Amino acid sequence: MDSVGVVNLRTTVSGAFRRSSSAIGIVIVVAFTVMILSTAYHMLAFSPTEFVEKPDVQEYENALENISVMDDWTRTQYYWSHNLRVAGICAVGTPAYFGFNSVVATNYMIGMSLTYYYHLYGSTSMLAVSAMFFMHGLLELTGIYIIAAVSLRVAWNLWKGLGGLVAITGKEGKHWSWKLTKWEKREICKHKGTIKLLLSDFITLFAIGAFFIFLAAPIEAYISPEMGAIFFATPVLAVAFLAVVGLIYAYIAARGFNAMRRDLKFVWKEMRLAFKGKWRPAQLSFLIFMIFFVMMLLRIML
Numbered sequence: 001m002d003s004v005g006v007v008n009l010r011t012t013v014s015g016a017f018r019r020s021s022s023a024i025g026i027v028i029v030v031a032f033t034v035m036i037l038s039t040a041y042h043m044l045a046f047s048p049t050e051f052v053e054k055p056d057v058q059e060y061e062n063a064l065e066n067i068s069v070m071d072d073w074t075r076t077q078y079y080w081s082h083n084l085r086v087a088g089i090c091a092v093g094t095p096a097y098f099g100f101n102s103v104v105a106t107n108y109m110i111g112m113s114l115t116y117y118y119h120l121y122g123s124t125s126m127l128a129v130s131a132m133f134f135m136h137g138l139l140e141l142t143g144i145y146i147i148a149a150v151s152l153r154v155a156w157n158l159w160k161g162l163g164g165l166v167a168i169t170g171k172e173g174k175h176w177s178w179k180l181t182k183w184e185k186r187e188i189c190k191h192k193g194t195i196k197l198l199l200s201d202f203i204t205l206f207a208i209g210a211f212f213i214f215l216a217a218p219i220e221a222y223i224s225p226e227m228g229a230i231f232f233a234t235p236v237l238a239v240a241f242l243a244v245v246g247l248i249y250a251y252i253a254a255r256g257f258n259a260m261r262r263d264l265k266f267v268w269k270e271m272r273l274a275f276k277g278k279w280r281p282a283q284l285s286f287l288i289f290m291i292f293f294v295m296m297l298l299r300i301m302l
Helices: 003-019 021-045 048-052 055-068 072-092 098-121 123-169 182-189 192-233 235-255 257-275 281-301
Strands: none
Touching: 003 021, 003 192, 021 098, 021 123, 021 235, 021 257, 048 055, 048 098, 055 098, 072 098, 072 123, 072 192, 098 123, 098 281, 123 192, 123 235, 123 281, 192 235, 235 257, 257 281
16 A cells, blocks of 8 residues: 555544544443443442342353363454454444444443452452453453444434434425425535445445454454453453553544534434424434433333
């Protein structure tokens, strides 16, 4: 690749991250909030005996048993198959906000799994497993967060665009129709550049996220278990490593803080207009988001 190609690639990647910085920040904040709350809930709401009797905990134990009998290479292949399949489903399920909801459900399960080691083996084991998890999770979770963020951005703009299409074709009491007038076609064509850029960002960030997930699999199979033993023997090292991980994610979220605040203010403004009975295209995005989000919460709770 020549120097011009390198510059173009760098510009494409940096632009995709910059335009998705708000969504990435939101995903990271939500993910770690859910993880912390899930851990606290499972630690405080259940005794060790009650905890291990939960159906989802028993499913987790069965999964651990199945993985424990695999050799390192088989585990690597399993992680590639499972994690990349989930990434693919996140892409396909973009209109249903599957990526974002998958992050929420995954981090809920992470909190539960960390509590599993706390109830069964004590706080030192929980600390060591937490650090061991982020040894590969720094790549794996980051890849998942990137994919979830760009799919969240695409889904939001998709439904917002459809809401705008309804608004354009239904002006002045006109019945909505797939048959567009010349003026309506011109209005829609104005957004072609935005759509192309959005698709380019989606492909770019999905590829990067999937690459991170791919790299994480052999680390999870070969390196993380060895580091887990070291973290268990040296808890101070585990604390230091987790602190570094926390700073990394805090830095990434902070980079998109201004954009995140701007977008959240916009969403709040749109919701206030909705309560006043004033239609805006972004309200359709929020409505669809809430439908699938509530469905995901019900699935976790039930």
